[in-house]
Amino acid sequence: DQQVKQNSPSLSVQEGRISILNCDYTNSMFDYFLWYKKYPAEGPTFLISISSIKDKNEDGRFTVFLNKSAKHLSLHIVPSQPGDSAVYFCAASALDGANNLFFGTGTRLTVIP
Amino acid sequence: GAGVSQTPSNKVTEKGKYVELRCDPISGHTALYWYRQSLGQGPEFLIYFQGTGAADDSGLPNDRFFAVRPEGSVSTLKIQRTERGDSAVYLCASSLRPLLAGNTGELFFGEGSRLTVL
Numbered sequence: 001d002q003q004v005k006q007n008s009p010s011l012s013v014q015e016g017r018i019s020i021l022n023c024d025y026t027n028s029m030f031d032y033f034l035w036y037k038k039y040p041a042e043g044p045t046f047l048i049s050i051s052s053i054k055d056k057n058e059d060g061r062f063t064v065f066l067n068k069s070a071k072h073l074s075l076h077i078v079p080s081q082p083g084d085s086a087v088y089f090c091a092a093s094a095l096d097g098a099n100n101l102f103f104g105t106g107t108r109l110t111v112i113p
Numbered sequence: 114g115a116g117v118s119q120t121p122s123n124k125v126t127e128k129g130k131y132v133e134l135r136c137d138p139i140s141g142h143t144a145l146y147w148y149r150q151s152l153g154q155g156p157e158f159l160i161y162f163q164g165t166g167a168a169d170d171s172g173l174p175n176d177r178f179f180a181v182r183p184e185g186s187v188s189t190l191k192i193q194r195t196e197r198g199d200s201a202v203y204l205c206a207s208s209l210r211p212l213l214a215g216n217t218g219e220l221f222f223g224e225g226s227r228l229t230v231l
Contacts, residue, residue, distance in 0.1 A: 004155070034219075043117070043204055043222030044156065089155050099169050099211050100146065101220065103155030 003027045004092050006104035014112050019077040021107050023090030026071065030092040033066060034101065035075045038087045047088075048075070080111045115139070117223035119205050125229045126195055134190040134226045138207030145188050146220060147180055148204040156204055162188060163211055195230045202227050 005024045013019045021035075031052040036044035050057040050064045050073070057064050063076045077084055090104040118137040126132055138145050143164055148156035158172040162182045170180070177195075182188040192199055206220035 006155075036222075041224065043206070043224050045222070046219040049219070091155075099161050099163075100158040100172065101156075103148075103157070105153065105155045 002105070003030075004090055004102045004104040006088075006090055006107050008107050009105070010108040010110070012110045012112060013080045015082055016079045019075075019080045019084065019109055019111070021075040021077075021088050021090075021109065023073050023075075023104055024071055025073075025090075025092050025102075027092070027094065027102070028071070029094040030102075032093045033064070033073050034091045034093075035062075035064060036089040036091060036103075038089060038106070044089055077109075080109075082111045082113050085109055085111050117205055117207055117221050119203075119223035119226050121226055122224065123227045123229075125231065127231050128195060128197060130195050130230075132192045132195055132228060134192075134203050134228070136188045136190070136205030136207075136223060138186065138188070138205070139221055140186075142207035142209050142221070143185070144208045144211040145182060146206040146208075147188070147190050148206065148222075149201045150204055150225070151201045159190070159203075161211070168211075192228075195228075197230050200228055200230045 034049040035047040037047045038044040048059050048062050050066050066073045087106045087108045089106045091101040093101050120135045145162040147159040150156045160180050161169040165185045177193045180190045202225040204225045206222045208220050
């Protein structure tokens with residue numbers, strides 16, 4: 001039972017344009033959300049996070065938006081760069097629940113030069 | 114080293130054999146996690162250690178899987194009587210504090226151990 005879903009397995013974007021990666025979740029107890037980035041043959045690396053008390057968090061070219069009522073979050077990358085090409089995982093946790101992260105299945109982003 | 118180290122990076126074994134996968138976390142990180150990533154899936158939680166004790170092993174799929182962290186640093190994931198369905202990348206992660214202690218969720222992952230069961 002997938003509690004965190006990324007329905008787009010892949011996304012291609014031209015360099016310089018905006019990349020938008022989407023994530024949906026089903027567990028209303030989730031109150032912390034994260035994005036991880038993964039290059040081939042490497043472990044996932046933390047990118048950006050957002051608490052459920054916020055609806056937006058920005059860090060340089062990366063912005064995460066959270067819509068709690070829709071149980072939806074998105075990661076915006078602008079401008080996209082070829083080095084952003086990777087698999088992006090959405091993850092969620094319930095800080096008063098299990099001490100672990102629930103991951104989506106990932107979206108492979110390809111930024112075309 | 115500065116990061117989480119996992120060995121072996123690749124392991125090929127035959128069905129029914131015993132396998133050990135090792136994780137060396139970042140020095141000083143008290144929380145250690147094992148995840149499993151099957152092909153086309155995201156990482157799935159297996160077990161979490163706080164110090165030497167397994168604080169949450171609810172993700173272990175069955176009793177063929179066991180993990181230890183005897184001195185609160187290095188951890189070993191042990192798989193008995195391996196099955197073809199155990200083939201996956203086993204990821205270890207560590208963090209300075211556990212998620213419930215206000216950690217932002219920034220787990221530091223190793224490169225993983227790819228297990229192939231023939």
